[in-house]
Amino acid sequence: MSDQESATEGANEVERTDREHVFGTWSYQKEVDPTQVVDASGVRFTTADGEEYIDLSGQLMCSNLGHSADRVADRVAEQIRDVPFVSPGYTTEARSELGRELAEITPGDLTKTFFSTSGTEAVEAAVKIARFYTGKQKIISRYRSYHGATHGSISVTGDPRRLMAEPGVPGTIKAPDPYAYGSTLDPMESLEYIDEMLTLEGDTVAAVVVEPIVGSNGILVPPDEYLPRLKEIAHDHGALLICDEVMSGFGRTGEWFGCDVFGVTPDIMTMAKGLTGAYQPLGATIVTPEIADHFEEEMFCHGHTYSGHPVAVAAGLAAIETYREENLIERAGEIGAYLGDRLDELDEAHPSVGETRGVGLFRGIELTKRADERVPFGEREDKISPGTTVVDEVAATAGDHGTYVANMINTLILAPPLSITEDDVDEAVEALDAGLDVSDDAMDD
Ligand SMILES: Cc1ncc(COP(=O)(O)O)c(C=O)c1O
Structure with a gap:
């Protein structure tokens, strides 16, 4: 199967047409595989195949008001x-x-x-x-x-x-x-x-x-x-x-x-x-x-x-x-503190979490394959190289569990809409938990 065929396998007509005529950003085009979004509301969005996701990264860390302002x-x-x-x-x-x-x-x-x-x-x-x-x-x-x-x-x-x-x-x-x-x-x-x-x-x-x-x-x-x-x-x-x-x-x-x-x-x-x-x-x-x-x-x-x-x-x-x-700025501080606590729990539970850090609703989870030496899974050159990393797999697994999370190099980047609730955070943390099992399994012995 060619790269183009494997990238469009399972794609619908919109996705196939888009792939053919529109450049994917910052990517080797053979790896571009756009997913059609058909609906978005609050902190969630829905894709053409009917799957709903919590938007834990506010798309590109920009949808601060959520999707129904x-x-x-x-x-x-x-x-x-x-x-x-x-x-x-x-x-x-x-x-x-x-x-x-x-x-x-x-x-x-x-x-x-x-x-x-x-x-x-x-x-x-x-x-x-x-x-x-x-x-x-x-x-x-x-x-x-x-x-x-x-x-x-x-x-x-x-x-x-x-x-x-x-x-x-x-x-x-x-x-x-x-x-x-x-x-x-x-x-x-x-x-x-x-x-x-x-x-x-x-x-x-x-x-x-x-x-x-x-x-x-x-x-x-x-x-x-x-x-x-x-x-x-x-x-x-x-x-x-x-x-x-x-x-x-x-x-x-x-x-x-x-x-x-x-x-x-x-x-x-x-x-x-x-x-x-x-x-x-x-x-x-x-x-x-x-x-x-x-x-x-x-x-x-x-x-x-x-x-x-x-x-x-x-x-x-x-x-x-x-x-x-909507008092969203103050709210971000409060719910952000809750998110921070929940991420600390993930840090405790997963040896592949090197560090969690951040302020408010602006947080990162940095991964490691050798905790004592802080060895990253994702290296800087991966950002401009073809292929996927363990960090991409963690994010993809969180996606399979209903949460979209962005990542760059070696860190998951969390920046949800400021209207996110504690229940949404709990749901997203469950998906991250599943994702981090993947990086735990991939650690050096
Ligand atoms: C700190 C910072 N500056 C500048 C930019 C560029 O913004 P844009 O993508 O809207 O051109 C970004 C985008 O992510 C950013 O994070």
Whole structure:
């Protein structure tokens, strides 16, 4: 049987047609095997073969509002009928109001926003703004990070997907991560390393860009003092701090933003995903008044046709109202603590669980095939190699038991809709339990 035949075995007409005419992302196309989703409601979705799944990863860690946020759906429909589109030179009530709201909910004095249509574009804008504002070119980011798919944003990305786009954009430098479980450096040592990098680079670095809590590269939570100190270090060297909140924002951590967990206001913050709860594609890059003022006399040399798209910003505004009215941010902290306890039980029960970590409803389960030596099942190069890993099999088995969970390299990534209940968590944990039997069996003797 050919690769294409085996990938389409059991597929329906929609899935077969899709496979033939649509690229699967970040994949060897011979392995792409899309499943048709026909219904979604609350924290669950249903596939064409009638199977229902708990969405334990909020699709790509973005469906923070679950799959039936009527307020957002209604506002989108209204806006499409009223004013479906105007060029960015015009404005709408939704755009100005969302700009004002973002200034309100983001920390400190962050005040002025550039709107785009994705996390990638939000980061792309942040990097350009930092370069324009400082007049410097270099950007320091970390190895275990993902910041986007375009040439600029993949160049500041540290994960292995960057390697295929190299040499990438000049002046993008990588630093070590605060990763106590898997790195040779202690988290605070990794920070002093960044300090030394900034010294050795001289006065040439425009910004340091980090995810306050690393998302797809393993849910890495730094020590409390890490982010405040990183800001100090960056500023001591005349560099800006950019916090990429594309995944960690909008309630995921039990706070509006990941940097709120550490009481830090960055100079530039990027957002997307939960900004609309995934009901519309929308990215945002917000800056301090000093940076905003710079562009009164200097050109803001950046833009897109769909910057501030009326329907997308209307979705963003309705999403923020929903987070507030349904008290979802606080709820994420509470139910997240319950999820954390349940994951600790899995850690106790399964020798192949190396570590569970996270904050709120943003959690990871890192696997190991030799616990005492922290040997991973999934290696970084697996991310860009064909074939499946034991970690993929764990996730697939959880799927067979009715729970969808994303994974990357060696960690299961949990980021469910913030409306998930304790009963849903219990059901999902049962499915993870079954999945982790697979990794237990695959451990080295
Ligand atoms: C932290 C972070 N930044 C940027 C991006 C890119 O966002 P998008 O896929 O919307 O372009 C992602 C996507 O996962 C992300 O997690």
